[in-house]
Every structure is written in structure tokens, then in C-alpha cells.
Amino acid sequence: MNPDELAATLEEAGLSPYQADAFVTLLERGSASATDVAQASSVPDPRIYDVLRGLEERGYVETYEQGSLQARARDPAEVLEDLRSRADRLEDAADEIEARWTRPDIEDHAVSIVKRFDTVLARADELVRSADHQVQIGLTPAQFDALEDALGVAREGGADVKLCLFPETATEPSLPSTDRLAAACTEARYRHIPAPFVALVDRAWSCFAPNEHSANEYGVLVNDRTHAYVFYWYFSTCLWDVYEPVYSARDERLPRTYVDIREALRRIEPLLAEGKQVEVTVEGFETDSGRETTVSGTVTDVGYTGQSNTEGESVPIAQFAGKAAVTLESDGRTRTVGGWGAIVEDVEAVRITLEAAV
The missing domain is CATH 3.30.870.10 (Endonuclease Chain A)
Incomplete structure (x- = not known):
């Protein structure tokens, strides 16, 4: 980095143009009189004393009297700490700007x-x-x-x-x-x-x-x-x-829990066709009130828009794209259970546990 580039960078770090020029001059000379610094830099003679005192207040230089006002660059440790601290803050600011730009609230x-x-x-x-x-x-x-x-x-x-x-x-x-x-x-x-x-x-x-x-x-x-x-x-x-x-981690043994009513229907329908009594527990929400509920009962019916597979093979999931529901008898009451986004059924199921089929 040449002297002009260094001076420009110091200006970005908060020094005035005259302060940056005077400080770079002192770095090159080690120490010099105020008059010599003015002559070797762009600082006008009437301004050099104010410029050096400003640098001294910021810890960049120290001044002393030796016939005339003399100045020398201070040990750079404090200056370097200040510059690196500024660099860290700029880096943090850049990261924050990037985060706010790429991820809105x-x-x-x-x-x-x-x-x-x-x-x-x-x-x-x-x-x-x-x-x-x-x-x-x-x-x-x-x-x-x-x-x-x-x-x-x-x-x-x-x-x-x-x-x-x-x-x-x-x-x-x-x-x-x-x-x-x-x-x-x-x-x-x-x-x-x-x-x-x-x-x-x-x-x-x-x-x-x-x-x-x-x-x-x-x-x-x-x-x-x-x-x-x-x-x-x-x-x-x-x-x-x-x-x-x-x-x-799944197996066919009961009880078995499903989080998708359509997958539960795939298992329940063949069991009903075999004449078995299917017992389930449903965890979900009442569709009219939104309250959490748990219902246990016997499946009396299943209903979905697609066609059953009469050859005993698993019904493709696309066949359940429309209506998909089961009907339960629970404590003498009939309830309908739907899946994700259920509206016309009594309960929207979050989990369906197939407890037994006898």
C-alpha cells in the first residue's frame, strides 16, 4: 500500500485528510518539527499545530518542545487496536446487512x-x-x-x-x-x-x-x-x-401410529374388508372449536374419493387426493375423522393409532 492509499484508508477510519497526511509523513520520518511536517505534507503552515494536537489527542502522535514544537509517531499498539476494532465493527455490519437483505422478518x-x-x-x-x-x-x-x-x-x-x-x-x-x-x-x-x-x-x-x-x-x-x-x-x-x-423403524405389528390419515386408511380398509373389528385412538382437534381432543373407538366405515384396489394391492396415494375420512363409534356417539385441513368432519386427526384388529 503506497502512502496515498494509506492516507485514504486512515481517512476512512476517521482521520481528517490533513491528519492522515501528517501522520503518514511522521511514520516515514520517525520524528520531525512541526515546520518540517508541514513542508513535507499537504498541511498548510497555519494549520499544522492544530493538526498535530488533534493527532495527539487521538493517541496517534506525541509532541514535545525542543527549541520548536516537535512531533513523533507513538507506539502503534493503541492505534492498531483502534483500527482493528473498527475493522471488526465494519465486518459485523457487513454480516448484519447481508443477513437483513437475504432474510426478511x-x-x-x-x-x-x-x-x-x-x-x-x-x-x-x-x-x-x-x-x-x-x-x-x-x-x-x-x-x-x-x-x-x-x-x-x-x-x-x-x-x-x-x-x-x-x-x-x-x-x-x-x-x-x-x-x-x-x-x-x-x-x-x-x-x-x-x-x-x-x-x-x-x-x-x-x-x-x-x-x-x-x-x-x-x-x-x-x-x-x-x-x-x-x-x-x-x-x-x-x-x-x-x-x-x-x-x-416401522413394522406391521399393532399398535401402530400414523400421522397421515391416508396411510392409516390404506391399512384399515383391508382389515374391515376381512370383517375385523378395528380399534383406533385419534389425537387431533375439533373442527368446530379448534380444541385439542383425543377420541378412542371402533371404526365403522372409511370413505375416500378414489377407487379401491380389488386385487389386494396397496392403493396408490393419489387415490386419496380428495375426501379421506373414517367413521368411529365412541361412547355411543358417532364421529367422523378427517386429515390435514378437515372441515366437514368432526375431528382433524394429527395422530391415528391403530390399536387392535380382531
């Missing part, structure tokens, strides 16, 4: 568009950690590494975690070990082609971003049940239903 918006994938990943980490009931997430193995701890927290907290892994590019990646998947999810599946990142938490929050190799980098953060429902169907049809598990 999410709490005040139903939908936020952000510019960086890191913002989406950071928000997904926060939301997954706070999950109460369920998480559906599609991500690459590298993104799994970044969110593994958050997924583990959700799992330990009792959330049902569905995880779809897919490659970042056409190259097949190494998948996490079974032990890592067991700690992070309830069930994992693998899709062999790349896909966008998506995370859904408790039917309310959705985080979405295109594949990292997309031409445009952006993300969408949604705090809205209706929008989240659209992402749920994307996850169910494109990332989940057509792929086989690579890990699952």
Missing part, C-alpha cells in the same frame, strides 16, 4: 422469498428442531449432514420424520449409514434423480429451494397451512409413494 410474512439457499437451510434447521408432530423432508446426503442434528432432536422429541434422499447430480452418492438414519428419521426412502430441497414441519411451515445446480438461486419459506398442503402432495407423490424404503 419471517414471522411477519406468510410467504417469504429469499436469495440464498443457506437461508432456507438455516430456517429449516430451526423449524425441524421445534417440530411437535411430523416432518417430511427431501434432501441430498450433503444437506442431510447439515440437518442431521436437527432431525435427531425432532426424532427424540417424538416427531414422525419421513426423509427422502436424492443425489445432487446424476452421480449416485453414498447414503448415510443405517445407524445415522435410525437416529434421524422414522423412515427413509431414496430417489435416484435430483430434486429440489423441501421440508414440511407440523403441517404449517414449508421450506423450498431448487436444486443447487439450478440457474437461479432462491428459496421460498411458507408459514401457511394451505400452501403447505400443496408441498405435502408434491412430497407424497414425487418423493415418497413410488420409492421403496432404505430404512424404516
Whole structure:
């Protein structure tokens, strides 16, 4: 850095142009009389005394009398500390500006568009950690590494975690070990082609971003049940239903808990067809009041818009895209139970536990 550049930088750090020029001159000379400093710099003779005293007050130089006013640069330790402190504050300010620019106040918006994938990943980490009931997430193995701890927290907290892994590019990646998947999810599946990142938490929050190799980098953060429902169907049809598990903590033994009424219907309908009495416990909300409720009873009927599979095979999830409900007899009362966004049913189910089928 040449003297002019150093002087310009010192001006940015708060010195006046004359102070910066005089200080650089003293650095080069070590010590000099006030008159010599004025002659070697751009400081006018009448101003040199005020300039040197200003530098002395700020700790940059010290002055002394030796026939005439003399000045010398002080030990730079204090000056360096001041400059580095300013640099740290500027760096912090730059980071804060970047954060405020890329991540608006999410709490005040139903939908936020952000510019960086890191913002989406950071928000997904926060939301997954706070999950109460369920998480559906599609991500690459590298993104799994970044969110593994958050997924583990959700799992330990009792959330049902569905995880779809897919490659970042056409190259097949190494998948996490079974032990890592067991700690992070309830069930994992693998899709062999790349896909966008998506995370859904408790039917309310959705985080979405295109594949990292997309031409445009952006993300969408949604705090809205209706929008989240659209992402749920994307996850169910494109990332989940057509792929086989690579890990699952589930088995067919009862009792078994479902967080999706459509998956519960897949299991309950064949049991009813066999003439079995199906007992369930439903945790959810009364649709007319919004109050939490738990209902236990016997399933008397199931209903959905699609067609049953008469050959005994599993009904595709798309067949449940319309109405999906079960009818319960509980304490002499008939109640209808729907799934996500239930309106006409008595209860919106959050968890359905299939207790017994006899």
C-alpha cells in the first residue's frame, strides 16, 4: 500500500485528510518539527499545530518542545487496536446487512422469498428442531449432514420424520449409514434423480429451494397451512409413494401410529374388508372449536374419493387426493375423522393409532 492509499484508508477510519497526511509523513520520518511536517505534507503552515494536537489527542502522535514544537509517531499498539476494532465493527455490519437483505422478518410474512439457499437451510434447521408432530423432508446426503442434528432432536422429541434422499447430480452418492438414519428419521426412502430441497414441519411451515445446480438461486419459506398442503402432495407423490424404503423403524405389528390419515386408511380398509373389528385412538382437534381432543373407538366405515384396489394391492396415494375420512363409534356417539385441513368432519386427526384388529 503506497502512502496515498494509506492516507485514504486512515481517512476512512476517521482521520481528517490533513491528519492522515501528517501522520503518514511522521511514520516515514520517525520524528520531525512541526515546520518540517508541514513542508513535507499537504498541511498548510497555519494549520499544522492544530493538526498535530488533534493527532495527539487521538493517541496517534506525541509532541514535545525542543527549541520548536516537535512531533513523533507513538507506539502503534493503541492505534492498531483502534483500527482493528473498527475493522471488526465494519465486518459485523457487513454480516448484519447481508443477513437483513437475504432474510426478511419471517414471522411477519406468510410467504417469504429469499436469495440464498443457506437461508432456507438455516430456517429449516430451526423449524425441524421445534417440530411437535411430523416432518417430511427431501434432501441430498450433503444437506442431510447439515440437518442431521436437527432431525435427531425432532426424532427424540417424538416427531414422525419421513426423509427422502436424492443425489445432487446424476452421480449416485453414498447414503448415510443405517445407524445415522435410525437416529434421524422414522423412515427413509431414496430417489435416484435430483430434486429440489423441501421440508414440511407440523403441517404449517414449508421450506423450498431448487436444486443447487439450478440457474437461479432462491428459496421460498411458507408459514401457511394451505400452501403447505400443496408441498405435502408434491412430497407424497414425487418423493415418497413410488420409492421403496432404505430404512424404516416401522413394522406391521399393532399398535401402530400414523400421522397421515391416508396411510392409516390404506391399512384399515383391508382389515374391515376381512370383517375385523378395528380399534383406533385419534389425537387431533375439533373442527368446530379448534380444541385439542383425543377420541378412542371402533371404526365403522372409511370413505375416500378414489377407487379401491380389488386385487389386494396397496392403493396408490393419489387415490386419496380428495375426501379421506373414517367413521368411529365412541361412547355411543358417532364421529367422523378427517386429515390435514378437515372441515366437514368432526375431528382433524394429527395422530391415528391403530390399536387392535380382531
